[in-house]
Amino acid sequence: MEQDELEKLRGLLVERRLALLAEGDLKADPNRSHASTIPDEDEQPLNEMNQVISSRRNRLRKEEIAGIEAALGRMKADPEDFGLCQDCEEPIPKGRLEVMPWALYCVGCQSKRSGPKYGGRRRHAGDFDD
Ligand SMILES: [Zn+2]
Structure with a gap:
């Protein structure tokens, strides 16, 4: 992933984590x-x-928060591969990463997966707005 895109997503992650921590x-x-x-x-x-x-x-x-911290860790450990689907290794679309910078999978692979793992089928960004 390109450096400026990475920085942007890092900013989103840090901001989101701060907001969550502030919420208590x-x-x-x-x-x-x-x-x-x-x-x-x-x-x-x-x-x-x-x-x-x-x-x-x-x-x-x-x-x-755990997902965000994991994403920040991946970003640091392996910035070039950040944003690649962990399953098919295709780049996760930017639009998806901007909504969920901690996403591990592209939409296609995500929908094939089930179970309670983070980002499971019942988890959507909208869940946090209820
Ligand atoms: Zn995939």
Whole structure:
């Protein structure tokens, strides 16, 4: 991969990692997210739901940070091969890398893979926006 493209992706990775680290673990704190509402018994199911959502988000966040750090490591160890699909060794399209700089596989190989490995079939960049 060319140096300037690599630098750009490195910037995206570092920025994303900083944002994730700054976010911190979500605490399912109703006083923070519903500051203007008066707590009452009706909030209990909502709190439990928030807790589930928070732990899911925290898990995704940790996985994403791990993926970003792995990508930064690969970038450093083997900059020339960064951005090549780990399976077919074809370059992963730039558009995909700009959305997911930590992607290990091209779309075709990714869709052939299943299982819980990072970047598995249920993982999409959009998951982080919910
Ligand atoms: Zn591939």
